[in-house]
Amino acid sequence: MKTIFITGASSGLGKAAVKLFAAKGWRVIATMRKPEQERELMNIRNVTLLPLDVTDPEQIQETAExxxxxxxxxxxxxxxxxxxxxxxxxxxxxxxxxxxxxxxLGVIRVTRAFIPHFRKNEGGLFVTTTSIGGLTAFPFATLYHATKWALEGFSESLSFELKRFGIGVKTVSPGGIGTDFAGRSMDLARHEAYQGAFDKMMTGAFGEGSVFHFSTPEAIAEVVYDAATDGRDQLRYTAGPDAAALYGRRLEIGAEAFRKELGQALLG
Ligand SMILES: NC(=O)c1ccc[n+]([C@@H]2O[C@H](COP(=O)([O-])OP(=O)(O)OC[C@H]3O[C@@H](n4cnc5c(N)ncnc54)[C@H](OP(=O)(O)O)[C@@H]3O)[C@@H](O)[C@H]2O)c1
Structure with a gap:
């Protein structure tokens, strides 16, 4: 039986991935900040809950051990x-x-904590949820893009470093997913000088007929499962039709033309 360790398993994509891998016969170590509040996953066979706040380096070490x-x-x-x-x-x-x-830093520290185990086993795979926001950029999401673009570069570099030990590195870049992401999980910074443009962008990105198609977390979890099991030497997996279309368009017309086109579509 194979085993997967998942962070952020309390909701959305993480929870959907726990259910999918468990249904496929995997043992799942589902980690979350408040496992004591989880009411569903502990009833699934082969799922173990462990506490993990990925901003806590000591807890990362303890939970990985x-x-x-x-x-x-x-x-x-x-x-x-x-x-x-x-x-x-x-x-x-x-x-x-x-x-x-x-x-x-959460991804960097969790990854580093498991490398010795994977090296000892002469195999293992890291899969990281980045975002279409790791391959393209939208207005008013500077810090989010800073982290997700960083994860793409981190993962690409690490893939070279770990290949010699039989360890794989992959990223899954979803477009919109219908989860708590745009609700309770989102952190907002507001400034009246930008409010009109910000509202326009939020409507263009998240409103009706927006550039995002909101896939179900279950559909995106299927892409994670494919990435985990297809045995391919492939770094990037876009997930969802919007992510594929946006990234495809960027590659097709080039980064500069794409930047102008997206800015026009979102801000006019
Ligand atoms: N939804 C989208 O449109 C979209 C698009 C592209 C990429 N993504 C990426 O997909 C991933 C999953 O997001 P989601 O869409 O499933 O949203 P979600 O339902 O809000 O899930 C986010 C998860 O991350 C957990 N989390 C947040 N801070 C944490 C911390 N410090 N330590 C441990 N866990 C923490 C949350 O736990 P709590 O329950 O404790 O808050 C929750 O389980 C994220 O990396 C997100 O950037 C989402």
């Missing part, structure tokens, strides 16, 4: 993350730090 002591880990799915939206000028230092500590 517990997971490794309990099973040979085959896949680490770095998924915990959220979006900080709004004009840079309006963001506070604590907002910036929390975004970077969660989305970027």
């Amino acid at each position: 517990k997971a490794i002591a309990s099973a040979r880990i085959d896949v680490v799915f770095n998924n915990a993350g959220y979006g900080l939206m709004g004009p840079l000028e309006a963001t506070t230092d604590p907002q910036i730090i929390r975004q970077i500590e969660t989305n970027l």
